Amino acid sequence: MASDASDTDTPSRHTEVERKFAPAETAVSPSFDGLSAIARVERLPEQRLDAVYFDTPGQDLAAHRITLRRRTGGPDEGWHLKLPAGPDERTEVRLPLGEGSDVPAELRDVVLAIVRDRPLAPVARIETSRTVDMLYGHHGTAVAEFCDDRVTATRAADDEHLTWREWELELVGEQADTGEALLDRLANRLFDAGAEPAGHGSKLARVLARAEDDAPESVRDPVHRAVAEQVAEMLVWDRAVRADAWDSVHQLRVVTRKIRSLLRASEDSFGIEDDAWILEELKLLAGVLGVARDAEVLAEKYETALDELPPELVRGEVRERLVEGGKRRYQAGWRRSLTAMRSERYFRLLDGLEALVAAEPPEAPPGEEAEPLSVESSYAKVRKAAKKAKAVAADADVPAAERDEALHRIRKRAKQLRYTAAALGKAKVADRAKAIQSLLGDHQDSVVSRVHLLKEATAARDAGEDTFTYGVLFSREAEVAHRAEAQIAKALKDLRKAVKAAT
Template identity: 40%
Template sequence: MADTKREIERKYESDESGLPDLTGVAGVKTVIDKGVASLDAVYYDTADERLAAASITLRRRTGGSDAGWHLKLPVEPGVRDEIREPLSDTVPRALAGLVRSRAREAELVPVVRLRSDRDVRHLVDAQGTLLAEVSVDAVHAERLTEGGGTAQWTEMEVELADDGDPAFLDKVEKRLRKAGVRPSSSASKLARALSETAPKKKQRKTPPAPEEPRTAGDHVLVYIRAQRDAILELDPAVRQDAHDSVHRMRIATRRLRSAFRSYGKVLDRTVTDPIGEELKWLASELGVDRDREVMTERLTSVLAELPRTLVSGPIRTRMRTWAGARRGGSRRRLTGVLDSKRYLALLDTLDALVAEPPLLPDAAGGPAKVIGKAVRKDLGKVSALVEQALATAEPGTDRDVALHEARKKAKRTRYAAEAATPALGDSARTLAKSMKSLTSLLGDHQDSVMVRLTLRELSAVAHAAGESSFTYGVLYGREEQRAAGVEAALPEVWKGIVAEASV
């Protein structure tokens, strides 16, 4: 398995005068000279530099203490996750998979070679604990593609020690600034190398700052683009089974589908509906294990609430067996989905949609009018479903279905209000918050419905095996009470939402 390291660092412009004296930095007792290392790194990308455009770097490096393949994925400015694999002649399969959502079917080829003489210092405290590594790098860059040139520069890096306090970097920077050192204008060595070694006719230019959205179409596209970007950015995390990544990607697919439906007067649904179906497929694949995880958490929680005197039979073992029934090979299955031609084609389609959106005439209209109307329409649908559920005389399947449909529409309205917030301001923000609360309440009800179905299933299996089904019945009754509590609270909650709604 690949080794992953969280890298927190800052880069600075430097002349050849060397490293300033850092012994005066608060907390630093000693500056240890670790000598000079010669590093040789070849960076890989697609021919059109898709990884670089996403601030992703993939390199094969020799020399120094960490020779091997390194993939760096951005987390936030100044923070990256570095994933390492041992040296080999070709791009490791694991790393190629982690950039597949960017590279798609394109080949990863060498684009730049960086050779650096790195002069390293360790900043340590009075106990000898490493606080940060500071290096001065004399860099020689060579473009490996046709028509490329070379470049040379010197820069400085300050990398925080593992588990260090990021605030320490502020102290180091204060000292560096006093010595005349300034933050680098380039985010990485690769970014600078690509810029300075590109053929003259292909010199990389800083993209213009995005214009403020003015029309209804502008606002909707900002939201669409953000969800497309979220899917791309979460892809590596899902492949690594990172916490909550599957759930977050699934939400991005739902937000896209909701936006397509809510803003059907802005984007042509003859184009977006087929894309929505593919997003529904992806959400379904992502949800195979997620739904069971949610149900497992709920079952574990309700069982833990029971007094020991009400627990009979091997119910915990039965629940663990049920929970793990589909986990085997689930990560491998999901990776297969993300490697599939169908998924990669969906990503291509989303890129094309963002590049050439199928705008309708209303897209040119004022956001307050067009977007406000769409949100009010969604809210009206939620209202009708909630009123239908409240009007259902008796608890049961009809009310459960009505509340579930109201929940789905409330979620769609929440996402529509989120997209509308930059245009409509506080009214949309308040509605989004109200719909989130309603969705959470109705979600508890739907979870109760699903838990009861699962308890009936488990009870039948336990009974067939000659085990006691008493505890399943107790849990079932408690879940009925939970659902009844939601139904009792709903009228007052809904009354408050209606009073606040003003979009």
């Protein structure tokens, strides 16, 4: 397994691809002879593993198929945080044992959106006697690991003891990325030896009697289901932001705004008003994330643009100001985002979102009916914004900034329509609305970029630097905006046709 960290005090991340099996107590270990991918098998000395698992009082980590343990014994003893990454795949975040038995802050922070301000305490202890067979390929490198485990587990809640036998198959090295077919062939040998699929994704799941792979209870209506899915996505992107994964701040911001848009479009279904605190908190969070997002987008935009220009057109300190300066602003914005995401205010927002999803829809007052979410009502807002933008564009006395804002309003309404249409299963409408959103997103990015270019060009001029390249980039951005404006009429026409066909 490859790690992305070299500092022993820094969490390292590993990809873990494994399957678990339930053999009979008297089953004989499988033979891997005759498999073309396996050249030899080496049995390692028996391992004694002792792991204490931690979770919140409500077992919130287990509910999200996450395990957190402190394990002694074996070659990888230490703290292990396992995060789901696919049917057979997990991302394992590791730290050395260190001193004491309290959960390290570095690991707690990874799952802070789930744990929030709830305590983490031991929920189970699992002791394992493990026999390991290392499976080597023809090039002499290990490709997989077969473990025969004898397990003794104790639940902290009632001190009940459980014992069972378990087999594990885990891919190692490069096979962890490309060896699904090998995993299937190896698994067949275990089935031939009398094993069955384990029926649980982790030993802890068995101890807690939690079926990790059970589908969640279906949500009542499309809108609640869509919001529930986005709240789940929010927790996933939260982890990515904390790891500073590429584009993660942008994606968390997108999810945050999508949730707000869906809630605003169906306030009656959730029993909230236009000025509900949860809508305001979502807006503020999106604003905080926007600082890092805008800096990241601009830095990448300018880096690409400068690389495309002939060298003789790139003059002065433009790359330092626009690219390196943007990267520094991104880091500052990212740290500001983390501060917000570690606050009690953020935890209460997540609590509120989960409560909205879980609550029964409010009953309408006698004699009234809640207005259902519909494509028609959302499209009417797009049409109104487009009509306003057309009138603004026709008035030569209107400032350019006001015309830009009118187009931006179309984008916001199209975005709301896209999310509504997707929630209601109107894919064609959602696609056409997305096209408008993307088109006018490029336009808005151009507006933001030109403002930024003017600001940086002024600073460069005041510092006595050559400002020629800023003008070149400004002209390119203006062309982007003009192209978007030229295409918007057709995009709106295509949307109108899609809405008509869907209704």
